[in-house]
Every structure is written in structure tokens, then in C-alpha cells.
Amino acid sequence: MTAESLVNPIATAEERDAEASVRPKRLAEFVAQERVREQLEVLLHSALRRGTPPDHILFSGSPGLGKTTLAMIVAAELGGGLRMTSGPAIERSGDLAAVLTSLQAGDVLFIDEIHRIAKPAEELLYSAMEDFRVDVIVGKGPGATAIPLDVEPFTLVGATTRSGLLTGPMRDRFGFVGHLEFYSGHELAALLMRSARILGVPVEQDGIVEIAGRSRGTPRIANRLLRRVRDFAELRADGVVTLATAQAALKVYDVDAIGLDRLDKAVLMALVSSFGGGPVGVSTLAVAVGEQPDTVAEVCEPFLVRAGLLARTPRGRVATPAAWRHLGLIPPPSANGIFSGGVGAAPDLFTADDEADDRP
Known part of the structure; x- marks a missing residue:
């Protein structure tokens, strides 16, 4: 398994089973996201007391923070059934109509990456969310007729990693919007202790803290790193996840002290060595490391920006002085000048439009 697969893997059946086993089943078991958890508890329990479905729910946030788990x-x-699908899978309005009309009263319909749903299906979803009704078009041209079909009262739970791409009418139809934040080291350590108990992995506190500190604030990554460290401990140590074992295991998997993997470091090294620290467009940067632009922009870049190692600017990506130092290099005076507000400093450097790059 490569370092990249720890961040964005194609999960095997065994991996999926392991992930499912450590998922919290009830709100009381869900670690962190205290504000969202409290709001959700009020919403759901009040609806149960009234005997009516709660308002539709939208969860937003980066991948791996628990949106599917919360659904x-x-x-x-x-106490209802759960139907799961995704925005890209719903290509036609008829696909969505078939799903909606098969729901039972009180069911929950979960649509992942809901911002990618096709426009005709999205328009059909409006009437289903508001009136629990869908209009199915039969025939074509002047002879086409709309047949209204009732839908059992249900709750839609949508999840998105790009809430800015949701249309206004879609966003307005959700009665509750919860944004999931990245986890703190303390929260990840608590989550990992719970996962270790479920998986039967012997651990020591300092080993768990080490894994938590390299997990990018993301539970999904933390649990995967725990399983890889477990494998290493069973094969090359005494089976116990200690500080030394965790450090040795994560070195094997090219995960450094702050959670950067091989691809992250390749992006930073290309930026500072080949392009002098930038600015450079993400497409050019992707070619330099032999990856697709979307991989660099969606897998590597968010964490590098959050870690203060890379910045988006109107002219392209720029390595911060911290990036040079993390690679063991001395930042040039030009880099220090840009980020200290000196001559030539780019205005509004960290708040530039995320889409201001040279991606097609």
C-alpha cells in the first residue's frame, strides 16, 4: 500500500468491513462535532415527539469527517430505513423518481455529493422535498403528459464537500445545515482509543497520540493509519502500538511528522525546486509530479493550505516560508517578502478565489 492510498484509497472489502465496524451507530457514540451533534439531537428528538419527519438535513465539510456516518x-x-445513493449516480430524473417512489414512510434518503446531481433530477427533487410529490413525464413532444405521484413522507440527508456549488433553491430547501470541522488531536486520540478497543488492538497512549498527530484532522485517515500501524506492530514488533512502533510504521508508509505523504512532499518540492516557490498554476504543478490536476487540487492542496505550507493566489500556487523550512531548505528573501507584507506582496493572498487557477 502506498502513502497516497492511505489518504484516498480504493477500499477493499476487508477495509470497508473494518471501517464499518468502528463507525458510531448512535449520536451518543459520535466523537467531536459537539455543536452539530447537539443541534442534530434537538432536531431529531423533537421530530420524534411530534411523530413527524424532521426537516431535510445537509452536511458539508471535507471528505472523511463523518457525513455518511451521521446520515x-x-x-x-x-428508527427508519436508509436508502443511499450519490449525486453522480443520478443522471436522469426517472432514476430519482424510482428511488423516491420506493421509499416507505419515515425512511431516510441519503444523497452523497449532492452538488453533482443532474439538473433535471434536482428540479424533480424540489417538489419531493416540499410537497412529497413527483411529476413523472410520460411521452415526448406536444403529447407529453405529467403524471403526479405521491411520495411517502421522508427525510433527505444530503452531503457535500463543495457547498458553494449547490444552487440557491436546493440549499434553501434544507431545514438544517451542519458544517463539519476538522478534528483536534485530542478528539482524534479519543476516537482512535475507541477504534482500538473495537478492533482489539493493544495500544499505549503515546502511540495513539502519535497517530492522531499525523492524521490531518480526519477520522477516516486516523482509522486507516491505526490499521497500518497495527499490521506493522504484529509483524515487526510485539503487537502493541507504542510510540516507537507508530513512528517506525509511519516512516515505512512515508507519512511524516505532520501528516504529509509522498505526494504532498513531491508537490511542495516541485513548487520550490522547479518553480522557485511559485506562483504556478495547479495544472502545471500536476504535470510536474505526474498526477491529474484534480488529484493535486482536491487531495493534496486543501491540507497543504490548512497547514500553512501553500497559498492560493490570483496568479497561482505559492509556497510559504514554512514549506521551504519543512523541506529543510532556506526560503529566499522573495518568499519572506511576499508573506510579510513587503514589496510585491500579493493582496488578499490567503482569501483568493479557490477557482482562480489554470485548470480547464
């Missing part, structure tokens, strides 16, 4: 918890708390 499953919503269904469990309401």
Missing part, C-alpha cells in the same frame, strides 16, 4: 445515525435515531 446512518439519523436513520438509526429515527
